Amino acid sequence: MSYTHNVSLTHSASQVNTFLPPISILGVGRTVYAPQPGTAITELVYHAVQAALNDAGLTMRDVDTRVTASVDLWDGLTASNVAITEVVGAVMQPEARVAGDGLLAACHAVTSICAGAYRTVLVVAHCKATMSDPRALSNWTFDPIYQQPLDLDDFSAAALQASVLGSLAPPSHAPLADGAAAIILSTAAAPLTIRGMGWALDEHYLGDRDLTDSIALRAAAQRAFALAGIADAKRELECVEISDHFDYQRALWARALGLDDFPKLNMSGGLGRGAPPFVAGLDCLIEIVLRLRETPGLGLAHGCWGPAGQGQAVMVVGR
Amino acid sequence: MTELLKISHTMHLEWRYGVGASFHEFIAALRARAQILGRRCPGCQRVYLPPRPVCGNCYVELRDWVEVRDTGTVRAFTIVHTPIIDPTTGARRPSPYTMALIQLDGADTTLNHYLEASDPTKLRIGMRVRAVWRAQRMGLLGDISHFTELTDE
Amino acid sequence: MRRAAIIGTGQTKHAKAHDDMNQAELVRQAATRALSDAGITFREVDAVVLANMELFEGRALPEMWVGAGAGGYLKPAIKIATGGTSGTSAAIAGYHQCASGLFDIVLVVGWEKHSEGATQTGMAMVDPLWDRNVASGAVGNFALSISQYVAERGVTPAQAAKVAVKARRNAAKNPYAHLQIPDLTVEQVLRSPMLADPVHRLDMCPQSDGACALVYAAQGVAEKLCAQPAWVRAAVTRHDQPYIGDLDRRLVTMRTLRDAARAAYHQVGIVEPRKQIDVAEIYEPVSYAELAWYEALGFCAEGKAGELIDEGVTEMNGELPVNPSGGVLSSNPVGASGVLRVAEAAMQVMGRAGAHQIADARVALATGYGVYAWSDVMILSADT
Numbered sequence: 001m002s003y004t005h006n007v008s009l010t011h012s013a014s015q016v017n018t019f020l021p022p023i024s025i026l027g028v029g030r031t032v033y034a035p036q037p038g039t040a041i042t043e044l045v046y047h048a049v050q051a052a053l054n055d056a057g058l059t060m061r062d063v064d065t066r067v068t069a070s071v072d073l074w075d076g077l078t079a080s081n082v083a084i085t086e087v088v089g090a091v092m093q094p095e096a097r098v099a100g101d102g103l104l105a106a107c108h109a110v111t112s113i114c115a116g117a118y119r120t121v122l123v124v125a126h127c128k129a130t131m132s133d134p135r136a137l138s139n140w141t142f143d144p145i146y147q148q149p150l151d152l153d154d155f156s157a158a159a160l161q162a163s164v165l166g167s168l169a170p171p172s173h174a175p176l177a178d179g180a181a182a183i184i185l186s187t188a189a190a191p192l193t194i195r196g197m198g199w200a201l202d203e204h205y206l207g208d209r210d211l212t213d214s215i216a217l218r219a220a221a222q223r224a225f226a227l228a229g230i231a232d233a234k235r236e237l238e239c240v241e242i243s244d245h246f247d248y249q250r251a252l253w254a255r256a257l258g259l260d261d262f263p264k265l266n267m268s269g270g271l272g273r274g275a276p277p278f279v280a281g282l283d284c285l286i287e288i289v290l291r292l293r294e295t296p297g298l299g300l301a302h303g304c305w306g307p308a309g310q311g312q313a314v315m316v317v318g319r
Numbered sequence: 320m321t322e323l324l325k326i327s328h329t330m331h332l333e334w335r336y337g338v339g340a341s342f343h344e345f346i347a348a349l350r351a352r353a354q355i356l357g358r359r360c361p362g363c364q365r366v367y368l369p370p371r372p373v374c375g376n377c378y379v380e381l382r383d384w385v386e387v388r389d390t391g392t393v394r395a396f397t398i399v400h401t402p403i404i405d406p407t408t409g410a411r412r413p414s415p416y417t418m419a420l421i422q423l424d425g426a427d428t429t430l431n432h433y434l435e436a437s438d439p440t441k442l443r444i445g446m447r448v449r450a451v452w453r454a455q456r457m458g459l460l461g462d463i464s465h466f467t468e469l470t471d472e
Numbered sequence: 473m474r475r476a477a478i479i480g481t482g483q484t485k486h487a488k489a490h491d492d493m494n495q496a497e498l499v500r501q502a503a504t505r506a507l508s509d510a511g512i513t514f515r516e517v518d519a520v521v522l523a524n525m526e527l528f529e530g531r532a533l534p535e536m537w538v539g540a541g542a543g544g545y546l547k548p549a550i551k552i553a554t555g556g557t558s559g560t561s562a563a564i565a566g567y568h569q570c571a572s573g574l575f576d577i578v579l580v581v582g583w584e585k586h587s588e589g590a591t592q593t594g595m596a597m598v599d600p601l602w603d604r605n606v607a608s609g610a611v612g613n614f615a616l617s618i619s620q621y622v623a624e625r626g627v628t629p630a631q632a633a634k635v636a637v638k639a640r641r642n643a644a645k646n647p648y649a650h651l652q653i654p655d656l657t658v659e660q661v662l663r664s665p666m667l668a669d670p671v672h673r674l675d676m677c678p679q680s681d682g683a684c685a686l687v688y689a690a691q692g693v694a695e696k697l698c699a700q701p702a703w704v705r706a707a708v709t710r711h712d713q714p715y716i717g718d719l720d721r722r723l724v725t726m727r728t729l730r731d732a733a734r735a736a737y738h739q740v741g742i743v744e745p746r747k748q749i750d751v752a753e754i755y756e757p758v759s760y761a762e763l764a765w766y767e768a769l770g771f772c773a774e775g776k777a778g779e780l781i782d783e784g785v786t787e788m789n790g791e792l793p794v795n796p797s798g799g800v801l802s803s804n805p806v807g808a809s810g811v812l813r814v815a816e817a818a819m820q821v822m823g824r825a826g827a828h829q830i831a832d833a834r835v836a837l838a839t840g841y842g843v844y845a846w847s848d849v850m851i852l853s854a855d856t
Contacts, residue, residue: 016518017573040339046372060378065709072525072553073532076334078597079525079555082714082843086375092731094709096565099526099533099551108550108565114572116473117707132334140530143537144328144588145494178337201539201549219546306536311549323491330530336600346601368717369602375713394721397615401667403608406596418606420616420717429717431606431616444623460605 024190027056028286030181033274035130044180046087052182060089064118068097069105069125102282103303103313107197119187126180127276157307162248164211171246174271181282196316198223217256217312228316238297241284244270292319341370350458355387365427389450391423433465475691476570477701478818480510486650486682486803489587498683499541506685514543518575522551523562523582524807529589542581559810560840560848564707570688582811583683615668618760621723631778633661635759643798645827650680650803675759682805684812702818706736706851716844726768728847733769736849745770750833751820752794753813755841796828810840
């Protein structure tokens with residue numbers, strides 16, 4: 001089996017939109033991010049959804065569809081969105097469920113709005129990172145033939161990546177917590193709109209990757225910047241929130257985004273705030289929304305998932 | 320053709336499920352008093368088992384508790400012959416066994432549970448049944464060992 | 473907002489165990505065949521949508537490993553997982569991405585490799601405080617609902633068996649199908665071992681290893697690449713409550729499928745489905761379900777599904793052929809099964825179904841079924 005590595009990032013067809021139609025962010029909501037051992041996933045999700053609806057001044061009746069994000073093995077449930085069907089209002093209604101970060105779910109939600117399928121979409125992500133052992137869980141992400149038997153997991157992969165970057169100390173991981181985040185996107189006019197987005201998958205085998213860089217993040221950012229009409233990200237962006245699941249990732253992702261030494265990077269304090277995996281990227285978007293409500297401009301949210309950030313997503317929002 | 324290689328992995332994972340406020344009440348009542356609590360929707364008046372935060376049909380929060388009896392009516396049944404691994408023990412269940420969807424008196428939803436009938440040919444939708452409880456209760460659905468025919472109504 | 477059409481499909485042979493290919497290779501084979509059918513290469517693909525029920529193989533985010541098989545490297549790739557409807561939900565997601573105006577070509581690939589996991593254990597990982605207690609797999613759940621359907625509708629085991637026979641006979645014309653039994657009889661179905669009353673082994677779908685892919689192209693591109701694209705005319709999803717006991721006689725009412733079909737028919741202007749739909753590929757994990765879906769889809773009046781199969785209306789040469797591919801009853805790699813329904817419907821509209829082609833098929837219906845009662849409905853047409 002061989003894969004082609006020769007990928008063109010620029011699009012040649014004339015049909016493809018070079019900008020996004022106006023899609024606004026009407027509301028955001030989230031739980032606290034902390035270990036919540038007795039709380040059910042349904043309760044976390046319901047809380048985040050209610051907060052987002054209240055923030056938007058909407059009711060569930062106004063929502064046309066939902067895109068949810070969660071991962072079965074992390075929830076210990078098959079088709080884990082079954083558990084949240086009622087609290088996201090999906091009974092006799094449409095829902096799509098993305099296995100990955102909530103920011104990826106938001107990107108997909110935007111495409112379904114652009115397709116004219118729906119006007120108002122609820123995006124929800126949840127994860128209880130403390131209900132199992134993320135180290136043991138993430139070992140099951142690695143291909144079972146070459147990498148899983150090496151006992152690789154998200155933490156050892158990160159340590160490997162940190163070592164390539166010159167740090168021999170084990171990287172420090174953001175605190176593991178439980179929580180949910182929700183956001184409401186709509187064609188209804190509002191001050192905050194989505195200007196650009198991109199997502200991409202990197203090579204799976206760590207040995208095949210240049211771990212000192214993230215070309216997947218570069219690819220995702222290139223698409224997002226092109227749609228948003230951003231030529232000089234460092235100068236044009238007002239604020240940036242990136243998913244630094246491990247401490248070394250802050251500089252790594254910033255560099256791939258062309259944002260080294262960007263002053264307003266992770267003003268929230270980064271994932272030290274506790275946003276769990278798969279919720280983190282959507283929570284970065286919430287942080288950007290809250291900041292742009294105070295200060296107009298362009299903001300960028302970043303999410304990543306999988307071994308050493310194999311999956312990457314970027315969204316640019318403006319006011 | 321030479322036999323192709325296979326690699327075997329065994330999964331040992333553990334999850335600690337948060338039961339949430341609704342189930343917490345349910346479990347406490349079940350354990351303390353063998354009492355089955357459902358929740359009534361203020362919109363459609365449907366009484367839900369298991370209790371949950373929201374009625375999916377009305378999208379309203381459920382707050383009112385309703386006591387449901389441990390007797391009920393069979394709404395569906397089957398005799399399972401195929402070998403099934405019991406996910407709570409990992410062992411193969413003895414088969415055949417009968418399971419049913421039982422609408423407990425006072426509830427609007429049905430409960431999927433084991434049914435033991437003295438004469439399997441007499442199984443029918445609409446038959447009346449009662450819960451047979453285990454001596455020790457943990458606050459789980461398994462505290463009901465199975466359901467059996469209700470003969471003395 | 474643009475129109476989008478399917479311009480190519482591809483699938484692996486579906487089989488009990490594909491020891492010859494790992495998951496990424498299965499996906500790559502289906503994807504390569506679909507791209508070849510569309511006359512393009514991985515290079516032309518703008519975005520990838522994957523579908524898989526990872527807990528069946530005991531994996532987390534398997535698209536990390538498998539995604540490259542679909543050419544996902546450095547491309548926008550996403551995985552949809554909604555139970556049995558994963559494949560149809562991914563087909564709808566891919567349609568939305570292509571119709572969004574952001575991508576010209578979108579590749580959708582669904583796969584499952586049941587032989588590498590413990591499907592029954594994966595399937596039993598439902599609510600640990602409730603349905604997990606007596607979880608008895610899809611067979612047990614269906615058998616419960618079938619007891620209600622049989623009691624209300626009076627369909628007979630022989631009528632259900634006819635559905636099973638039709639599926640395996642049709643599958644014999646489909647080189648990719650898992651169970652191909654051209655001369656299966658009703659008596660053989662009824663004599664096969666009882667899994668859970670009244671479901672015999674041959675009433676039930678198999679577990680298969682396999683993958684299926686389809687290629688969407690946007691209006692303006694599709695016509696250039698394909699002589700007869702299969703245009704998406706409707707795509708509707710309906711989910712339902714989380715516990716089996718929440719659903720009132722689900723096979724009798726099947727409100728999600730009923731409502732999704734009505735919404736889809738309305739969008740396309742279908743008022744007499746039996747006359748206006750040329751061919752249907754529906755997600756029937758068990759023979760009895762196909763009969764129930766006939767009613768929910770409006771192929772016949774309530775309670776008349778038994779007559780419909782008796783009269784041969786849904787046979788290959790009938791008025792409304794259902795599952796000429798052999799359906800889920802003949803091949804069931806779960807994450808691919810929904811993609812297969814949509815791909816097979818597209819093949820009919822494109823005139824590329826080979827030995828199981830229905831002549832002059834211009835309007836095709838595809839459905840997805842998952843969890844206890846979730847439904848997807850898509851309508852494809854030769855006309856934009």
